[in-house]
Amino acid sequence: MTEMLIQARGLTKTYGDFVAVDGIDFDVAKGESFGFLGPNGAGKSTTMRIIGATSVRTSGTLTILGKDPEVNGPQIRAHLGVVPQQDNLDNELTVSENIFIYGRYFGLSSSFINKKIPELLEFAQLEEKKDTKVEALSGGMKRRLTIARSLVSEPDILMLDEPTTGLDPQARHILWDRLFRLKEQGVTLLITTHYMDEAEQLCDRLIVMDRGKIMAEDSPAQLIKTYSTKEVLEVRFGSDRNQEMVEVLRPLADRIEVLPDRILLYATDGEQLLEQITAKGIHPNTSLVRRSSLEDVFLRLTGRSLVE
Amino acid sequence: MSTNIRKVSRFGSFHIAEARIRNMAKWSGIILFAAVVNPALYLVSIGIGVGSLVDANNGVNGVSYLTFLAPALLASAAIQGSSDEVIFPVMDGFKWNRTFFGMRSTPITARQISLGVFLAAMFRTVVSVVIYWIVLYFFGALESGTAWLAMPAALLAGAAMGAVMLALAAKIENENFFFTLVGRFVMIPMFLFSGTFYPLTQMPIFLQFFGWISPLWHATELGRYLTYDYPLSGLQLSIHICVLASMIVIGLFLSARIFHKRLEK
Ligand SMILES: Nc1ncnc2c1ncn2[C@@H]1O[C@H](COP(=O)(O)OP(=O)(O)O)[C@@H](O)[C@H]1O
Ligand SMILES: [Mg+2]
Numbered sequence: 001m002t003e004m005l006i007q008a009r010g011l012t013k014t015y016g017d018f019v020a021v022d023g024i025d026f027d028v029a030k031g032e033s034f035g036f037l038g039p040n041g042a043g044k045s046t047t048m049r050i051i052g053a054t055s056v057r058t059s060g061t062l063t064i065l066g067k068d069p070e071v072n073g074p075q076i077r078a079h080l081g082v083v084p085q086q087d088n089l090d091n092e093l094t095v096s097e098n099i100f101i102y103g104r105y106f107g108l109s110s111s112f113i114n115k116k117i118p119e120l121l122e123f124a125q126l127e128e129k130k131d132t133k134v135e136a137l138s139g140g141m142k143r144r145l146t147i148a149r150s151l152v153s154e155p156d157i158l159m160l161d162e163p164t165t166g167l168d169p170q171a172r173h174i175l176w177d178r179l180f181r182l183k184e185q186g187v188t189l190l191i192t193t194h195y196m197d198e199a200e201q202l203c204d205r206l207i208v209m210d211r212g213k214i215m216a217e218d219s220p221a222q223l224i225k226t227y228s229t230k231e232v233l234e235v236r237f238g239s240d241r242n243q244e245m246v247e248v249l250r251p252l253a254d255r256i257e258v259l260p261d262r263i264l265l266y267a268t269d270g271e272q273l274l275e276q277i278t279a280k281g282i283h284p285n286t287s288l289v290r291r292s293s294l295e296d297v298f299l300r301l302t303g304r305s306l307v308e
Numbered sequence: 309m310s311t312n313i314r315k316v317s318r319f320g321s322f323h324i325a326e327a328r329i330r331n332m333a334k335w336s337g338i339i340l341f342a343a344v345v346n347p348a349l350y351l352v353s354i355g356i357g358v359g360s361l362v363d364a365n366n367g368v369n370g371v372s373y374l375t376f377l378a379p380a381l382l383a384s385a386a387i388q389g390s391s392d393e394v395i396f397p398v399m400d401g402f403k404w405n406r407t408f409f410g411m412r413s414t415p416i417t418a419r420q421i422s423l424g425v426f427l428a429a430m431f432r433t434v435v436s437v438v439i440y441w442i443v444l445y446f447f448g449a450l451e452s453g454t455a456w457l458a459m460p461a462a463l464l465a466g467a468a469m470g471a472v473m474l475a476l477a478a479k480i481e482n483e484n485f486f487f488t489l490v491g492r493f494v495m496i497p498m499f500l501f502s503g504t505f506y507p508l509t510q511m512p513i514f515l516q517f518f519g520w521i522s523p524l525w526h527a528t529e530l531g532r533y534l535t536y537d538y539p540l541s542g543l544q545l546s547i548h549i550c551v552l553a554s555m556i557v558i559g560l561f562l563s564a565r566i567f568h569k570r571l572e573k
Contacts, residue, residue, distance in 0.1 A: 054412050055572055074415040078311045088410035092331050101327040105320070105414035107312030153311050153414075 002029040005157055005188055006051060010060035013046050020046045022212035023060065028157075033189040035206030037199045037294060039306050042209040044192035045085050048161045051190065053077050065156060078106060081155030085162045085192075087142050089149070091135040095126055098134055099149050106153040116152055123178065124148035140171030144178065151182075158182065159190040164198060176201055194306050196294035208294075208301060215301040220294060227300045228292035229254050231270035235277075235284035236262045245282070252276055257299055264296070316415040324411060324424020328397060329431055339432065343389075343439040350381055351447045354505070368507065371536050374449040379458045379531025380504040382440055383524055386466030389436040391473045391495070393429035395486075398477040401425070402570060409571065418568035426474055426560060433466040450535065457534035465527030468552040471559025472523075478566040498522045503529070526551050 006028040013021040021043040028034045036044045049055035050062065053069035053076045062069060064076050089098050096117055103113035121127045124144040129137065137145065143163065150158060163179065164172040179202055183189060193199050199206050200220045208215040208223070216223055233253070237245050242263055250256050253265035253273060267273040270289030277284070298306045316323070332339065351374070359373035368376040401408035401421070411421050441459055444450050450458070473490070480486040501511070501518035502525035508516050519525035526548040532538035533545065540548075 049573070052413055054409075074317065074417060075313055077413060078313045078316070078415045080413070082413035084409065084413065086406060086409075088406035088408075090327070090331060090407050090410075091405050092334050093327075097330060101323070101330065102410070102414065104323040104326060105316065105411055105416045107315035107319075107323075107415065108310055112310050 004028065005030050005065055006190075007063045008051075008060065009062075011047070011050065011057055011062055012059045013043070013050060013055070014058045019212050021050070021057075024207070024209075024212075024214050026207055026214070026217065028188065028190065031186045031188055033183050033191065033202055033204045035199045035203030036190075036192040036209055037194070037196065037203075037206050037298070037306070038192075038209035039194050039298075039304070041211075042194075043212040044194075044209060045161050047209075048084075048159055048190070048192055052080060052082050052159060078153070079156045081150030081153065081158040083143075083146050083150050083158070083160040083163060085165070087146050089134045089142060089145060092133065094131050094133055095121070095137070095145055096130045098145060099152055102149045103152040108153065113152060120148040120151055123151070123181075125174070125178075138171070140167050140174065143167065143171070143175060147175075147178065155187075157188045157190060161192050162194070163191065164193075164195070172198075196298070196306060199294055208298060210298075210302045210304075216297065223294060223297045224292045226297075228296040229266040230268050230292060231266075232290055232292050232296060233265040233267060233270040233273050234262050234288045234290065235265065236286045237284050245284075248280075248282065249277065255300070257296075259305070264299075266292070266296070311415070313415050320416045320420035321423035321427060324416065324421050325427040325431065327411075328425060328428030331397075332393070332428065332432060339436075340439070343385075343436045344443060347381065347385065347440045347443040348447075351444070351449065355381075355447065355449065358505075369532070369536070369538055372451075374447065375451055375536055376532070377505070378444050378449040378455075379461060379535055380502070380524070380528040382437060382444065382458050382462040383465040383527040383531055384499055384502075384504065385440045386433050386437050386462040386527075387469040387498075387524055388495075390429045390433040390466035390470030391490075393432045394425055394470050394474045395477045395490070397425050397428070398474065399483050399486075402478065402481070403483070408567070412571045418571045419564040421571070422474060422478070422563040422567040423560065426470055426563070429470045429474075430463075430467060433463060433470065437462050437466070452536050455535050458531045461527050461531035461534055464530070464549075464552045465523045468523040468527075468555035468559070471556045471563065473559075475559050475562040475566055478563055478570060481570075498524050523552055523555055 004027045009025050010023045011021055012023050036047060038044055050057050051064060053073040056070060065079055067076050069076050099117050099120055100113050121130050124147065126141060126145060129141065134142065164175050167175065191202055203220060205219050207217040216227065218226065239261065242258065246256065246258055246263060249263065249265060253267050255266040257264040265273060274287055274289065295306055355374045355377055362368060362373040367373055408421055412418060437459055477486060497518060501515055502522040503519055504524065508519040508525060529540065530548050533540040
């Protein structure tokens, strides 16, 4: 049997009357890369803070590495690497100093940390910046430093809350590559994101969250298989004609979704569907056939887009 | 596993202080410059200027004006140093850079963070007080053989104010409000109404009240008692010490609670 590092049952967090996390259940196995996919406000960060033993759950049970975070907070945190949604590096200190002081908070000896720093700097591709004040780093570099810093204690579980939000595409790809390496090394990863491509790239298994609840749970491929068709045909008729075309197109596709600027037609073979449509004398302004993604899964489950 | 949770539970606040002191080291030039220039300015303008007038009238309490003033200046420098060194890190830690949230995601506890910030502020206060004392010494403000005892009295004031400010800065989340409150309604009135420049008893009784709740006054009284034969009864002496000690204990206790609450979110 695989070893479960995290087990949550009926996990709930309320702020006053507001339910931020609403009775969620999940298990994370050792070596797994587990994702929380959901839009802003879904309750991802709240869940991460509870797992990170910094926020106290309102109800439910939670076991992390066999312990209850409410009772054994410091003992659990000793084994976690945390990359929060908002960076909290010390801007006045240099890159190396930031890693050093963070290592000290885990009770690590100076000699251990100093041996570890070059290795972490290499991993984060920050060797040349080691004596630079954090203030002067780009957003992507700060993010990589935060990840490097979280690895100084050789954590059993690495938790990343929206690791690439706010980064440009190039910085995102560098980061994904780094995270991929960790995954290959067998580090257990917990990742939250509202980017479906990020979830598809990095997660072995994920839960789709919305308004504090779990909408679905599976591997990215299986989620797409279960909740969507193989392909999607996207057509545009111009904003005033989209609505009138919906009724004409509805019988032709397995499923249809209307977005403000385009219509999504779900089918096993998108090209074939497009041919059918044109054969009927319907000519969209633009058309595009693509594979289904987690975005389509989310749309199906909630009727809304991931990124508004 | 090299993570040492027992070491952290014992020495966590020292690790926080270590990080704070590394941070301060980046400002050491400014800190040291201020530590020397501030006392020099005060001594030249008030100590010597006003002092020559006062001393022409036989001084205060039978000692020179500089001797009278020195313990008060030293204590007020301690208070200024410790306040600065808790207020800015607290704003930074909770809000500006959110560094406390980073510390909190390690085995470190909220109480250790608050205590660590306090310890680092005390480190800076010791440095400032020693430098200030040396400047005072060279200006001839410290004549008696027990003059060095003004330092522990000042440190006590710094610790008391530092602990109270730590709790207050953590409690008040709106920094504009905090700075207005502290700057206009705490620091300046305290400096003016704590028997700093003349004995508190020269003031009408309703203004003496400011002195009674001011760590500066309590420490100044102690400092004067310790540096020249300024008369204090055993009861007065123990009140001064008790007030300052209670401020430290209560301030640190409340800080730990406020830190815990704010970091739990
Ligand atoms: N400390 C807090 N106090 C009150 N409400 C909060 C607090 N933290 C989060 N929330 C609310 O809980 C909901 C979930 O937030 P969060 O977990 O940050 O979502 P996500 O990370 O998925 O965007 C949001 O509506 C947010 O406003
Ligand atoms: Mg979030």
